Amino acid sequence: CIPGNLDGWDVVKGRVQPVSALPLLAVLTLAATGTEMNPTGVLQNHETEEKLGYRNPLMFPRHSFLDPTFTISVPKNYTAYGIADLIAHCLEAFFAKGSAPLSDRVAVSVILEAMEAGPLLLENLSDYELRARIMWASTLALNGYTGFGRTFNGDWGVHAAGHVLSLLFDVPHGASLTIVYPAWLKYHSGRAKERIERLGTLLFNNPSVNNTISNLEQFFIKIGCPVKLSEAGIHASAIPRIKDVMVKNSVSGTSWLLTAEDYPELLRLME
Known part of the structure; x- marks a missing residue:
């Protein structure tokens, strides 16, 4: 007020x-x-x-x-988008600047829970226990616990870019993030090499940057989320328009800064 x-x-x-x-x-x-x-x-x-x-x-x-029965009516696609959203919240925290080993492990634990329970839930949408597991994971993913010790509790550059897709094309929020995150990781794979290796080690027991990005992308595909603009019905001809609105919204992260010079390549990786 x-x-x-x-x-x-x-x-x-x-x-x-x-x-x-x-x-x-x-x-x-x-x-x-x-x-x-x-x-x-x-x-x-x-x-x-x-x-x-x-x-x-x-x-x-x-x-x-938080009553899991209130989420049972959520359809399969939006259940998947919610799973993707909570994973993205953990990743935003993980890629913020600052040394916080315990926060790393908390974030990865929540991601692992989502990657284990999520596909099972999508095969049985009325399962109370699985709904409860995903519900609690989504709470923990963005209540601050995953970002303690990190600047701004997260980077949020992927969310900023995803918001532009949702604004222009009414793409569901979680779906916008599964399009942007693989591209963002590929774009930052050199500068963020150590962080991606850390993520890969904790999440997949493999520090390979390419393997880590591929595994996340494949998981998004597995749960039925788009990983390319075209899969969300967005034609390549729309990219200049997306870029203009990204400029208008000053799309950037707090730790991994982006400018208008970065947008074309980032968008190319989303095609």
Whole structure:
């Protein structure tokens, strides 16, 4: 809540700060974003072609109810997108700057849980235990535990790029991340070599950069998520438009910075 006659978008962009908020109660119906245990949200403005994350402690829920039965009606494709989203949250934390070996292991443990329970759940969408496992994994993926000791609790460059795809083409959030992440890892495979090797060692018991990227990409394919723009119905002719909106949204990570000069190659890797 902010006194005065203000544009709500000014709040999203941080130009003005709220002084209070109505108490929030969360009832989880989709295991993905971890909103039940974080003060974060995303809003888009079609007029300005912006889609931005917003975080404020006032938005943290006073109470949250996590009942797996409330997620059983979620269809297979959106269940898969939620699995992909929670994995992406762990990866964003893993690739932020800062030395935090325990946080590495926490993040990888959550990813392993998702990679084990996720495919089983997609074969039996009404399984209570599997719904519960994915629900709790999604909570842990973005409640801060995976990013302790890291700058900004995560890099968030992949999310920023994915938001542009969702803004322009209404691509489901999780699907946008499975398109961007393999390309982002390939693009940064030289500069982020040590981090990718660390991820591969912990996640696949193999430090190979190429193997790590391939295994993640194959998992996304296994659960039915797109890994290329074309698989989401986005034609190559749209790439200049995507680039322009990435510029407008200043798409970048907090640890692995991106500029307009990086976008063409990153987008090429998404084709």
